[in-house]
Amino acid sequence: MHIVFNGVVEDSRVLKCAWSLGNAGWDVLVCGARPNLHDDSLRIGYSRIDRVHLKIVVKQMGIAKILRALKYYRRRFVIKYMPAREPVIPNFSRSFATLKPIALSLKPHVIHAHDYTALPVAGALVEYLATQGHITKLVYDAHEYVPGVSHLNQPLRNVYTREEKKYAAKSAAILSVSEGMSELLIPHLEITQRPELVANDPLFDGQQPSTRNIRTDCKIDSQVPLLVYSGAVAPQRGLATVLRALPSLPGVHLALIANPKNQTVIDLQNQFSEVKDRFHVLPYVPNSELVSYLSLADIGLIPIHHKLNHEISLITKFGEYMQAKLPIVVSDVKTMGAEVRRLGNGEVFVAEDVDDFTQVVKKVLANRHRYQSVYTDAVLQERSWERQAENLVRIYNRIATVSPLPRQHLPFNVVSAAH
Numbered sequence: 001m002h003i004v005f006n007g008v009v010e011d012s013r014v015l016k017c018a019w020s021l022g023n024a025g026w027d028v029l030v031c032g033a034r035p036n037l038h039d040d041s042l043r044i045g046y047s048r049i050d051r052v053h054l055k056i057v058v059k060q061m062g063i064a065k066i067l068r069a070l071k072y073y074r075r076r077f078v079i080k081y082m083p084a085r086e087p088v089i090p091n092f093s094r095s096f097a098t099l100k101p102i103a104l105s106l107k108p109h110v111i112h113a114h115d116y117t118a119l120p121v122a123g124a125l126v127e128y129l130a131t132q133g134h135i136t137k138l139v140y141d142a143h144e145y146v147p148g149v150s151h152l153n154q155p156l157r158n159v160y161t162r163e164e165k166k167y168a169a170k171s172a173a174i175l176s177v178s179e180g181m182s183e184l185l186i187p188h189l190e191i192t193q194r195p196e197l198v199a200n201d202p203l204f205d206g207q208q209p210s211t212r213n214i215r216t217d218c219k220i221d222s223q224v225p226l227l228v229y230s231g232a233v234a235p236q237r238g239l240a241t242v243l244r245a246l247p248s249l250p251g252v253h254l255a256l257i258a259n260p261k262n263q264t265v266i267d268l269q270n271q272f273s274e275v276k277d278r279f280h281v282l283p284y285v286p287n288s289e290l291v292s293y294l295s296l297a298d299i300g301l302i303p304i305h306h307k308l309n310h311e312i313s314l315i316t317k318f319g320e321y322m323q324a325k326l327p328i329v330v331s332d333v334k335t336m337g338a339e340v341r342r343l344g345n346g347e348v349f350v351a352e353d354v355d356d357f358t359q360v361v362k363k364v365l366a367n368r369h370r371y372q373s374v375y376t377d378a379v380l381q382e383r384s385w386e387r388q389a390e391n392l393v394r395i396y397n398r399i400a401t402v403s404p405l406p407r408q409h410l411p412f413n414v415v416s417a418a419h
Contacts, residue, residue: 001029001106003099003122004114005091008032008042008049009414012287012316013143013177013200014114015044019412020389021396022046025404029106031099041417045410048417052098089159095121100128107134109400113167115143116160123167137172137399140164142195145184148308150236165189172399175392180312180335198392201319202291204384206412210285210293218255218280225249225365228297228326230257230290231317233264236310238303238331238352243272243279245358252361253278255297257285288412294324299346299364302330306351314339319383327364327371329357345374 004014008030018028028047034040035053042049103111103125113122119140126138146152146160168174168189176182176195185195215222229239233256242254258265260281272279285293294300300321304310311334318336321328328346330336337348347364349356364371381387397403 001031001103001108001110002112002114003031003118003125005033005095005117007034008051010284011114012202013141015287015412015414016200016203016385016389017112017114017141017392018047018049019045019206019410020385020392023407023409024389024393024396025406026393026396029102029108031102042414043417044412044414046407049414050102052102089120089163090156092120092124096124099125103129103136104132108136109402110137110139110172110396112139112141114141116146116149116164119167120160120163123163123170126170138167138170139173139175139395139399140168140171141175141198142181142185143177145181145188145309145312147188148312150307161188173395175395178312178314178335180314184312196391196395198388198395199314199319200316201383201385201388202316202323203288203412204323204381204386206288206385207291207323208288208411208413210289212285212289212293214255214282214293214296217282218253220253222296225252226255226297227252227299227301227329227361228255228257228294229301229303229317230294230320231315233258233262233268235264236305236307237264238305239264239268240271241303241352241354241357242301243268243275244354245361246272246275246278248354248358249361252365253280254301255280255282257282257293259284286414291320291323294320294326297324297326298368299361300324300326300328302328302336303349303357304331304333304351306331306333311335322375322383323380325372325375327368329360329364343374343379345371347371 002014002018004011008014014030018030021028022045030047030049032049032051034051039052099121111122111126113119123138126136129136146157146164149157168191174195175198176185177200179197182195182197215226218226220226233239246252246254258281260283265281269276302317314335318328322345328340330340330346330348331351332348333351340346340348347360349360
């Protein structure tokens with residue numbers, strides 16, 4: 001049973017874990033979240049994805065109004081007369097109430113918590129199942145390093161850290177997405193055993209041809225220089241640096257594969273309207289087709305700012321750009337900057353430095369094939385999800401003391417469970 005508090009389909013790591021474990025013989029249920037009232041079910045390979053709306057414990061409107069009024073007056077009293085209280089985990093009670101009957105029915109060998117947000121609920125479910133006579137192993141999959149998560153305020157960061165330490169001590173396995181994160185997690189979680197590395201690398205063999213063409217979507221031909229950025233968009237992702245450089249890169253276009261309704265995307269479009277004819281916001285493509293879609297660009301961009309989690313991560317798009325055989329232009333964050341220098345598959349620029357970025361892009365465009373030549377099959381197989389999945393399956397079989405028979409591999413496709 002995998003737990004993640006997002007819509008699942010946009011989370012390539014969760015999808016790849018479920019797909020690989022299903023192919024390896026495990027029966028996997030992924031429980032994700034839906035923002036609306038309608039639950040739905042999907043499949044990827046042999047694994048099922050149930051996206052559920054979290055229960056509201058009190059549903060009657062009249063009672064809810066009374067409780068809200070009581071909370072209002074209680075809050076005024078507490079603020080005025082009582083000391084500050086530690087915040088609670090957001091939506092914990094609702095999440096636990098929703099997932100408890102599912103866990104009780106399934107009685108899983110393993111509950112896999114994806115990221116710090118899912119860990120408190122996953123840990124509580126493991127404890128609850130133990131009271132019902134069923135022993136379940138807990139896997140904590142640390143996607144981010146909590147002290148470096150910038151959108152958490154310090155009190156909430158403290159609460160999540162407390163829960164991390166509590167359940168890290170009870171976990172049968174702790175997974176990390178990079179060696180740098182593993183180093184930091186040892187003192188942070190107060191553990192003695194190093195977290196096991198399962199990097200979020202892209203598929204090598206499971207990719208499929210894209211039904212879309214990135215250059216057609218940008219309305220440009222094959223001769224036009226095209227930079228691409230794929231993934232989450234926020235100010236610290238550094239796209240303003242790229243757009244400030246475009247006037248000094250005549251004829252060069254930028255494709256941004258992102259949610260067009262994202263507020264940062266909208267702000268960038270408004271702020272840099274003078275290059276709007278060369279700035280293309282494109283909708284997401286299915287994860288199984290992303291590498292094929294990216295491959296027709298000229299350079300993959302990772303212009304992120306210096307933030308703690310950025311320094312220690314080898315993010316998903318790094319591997320996706322590699323599998324697409326794109327030269328990579330990355331800011332001088334520690335882990336990815338070092339990897340580009342080691343492989344020679346791109347160039348590193350000083351984060352937020354527009355002039356340095358401009359010069360680096362010109363250098364790469366002038367000799368793209370030299371950077372692409374490092375992408376041998378051996379290099380790409382080493383940086384592949386298939387290699388990481390071997391370790392993931394080995395961990396599962398070890399902690400659950402079972403070894404399911406592998407199945408014939410199904411394609412990496414997300415489809416309706418009705419299919």
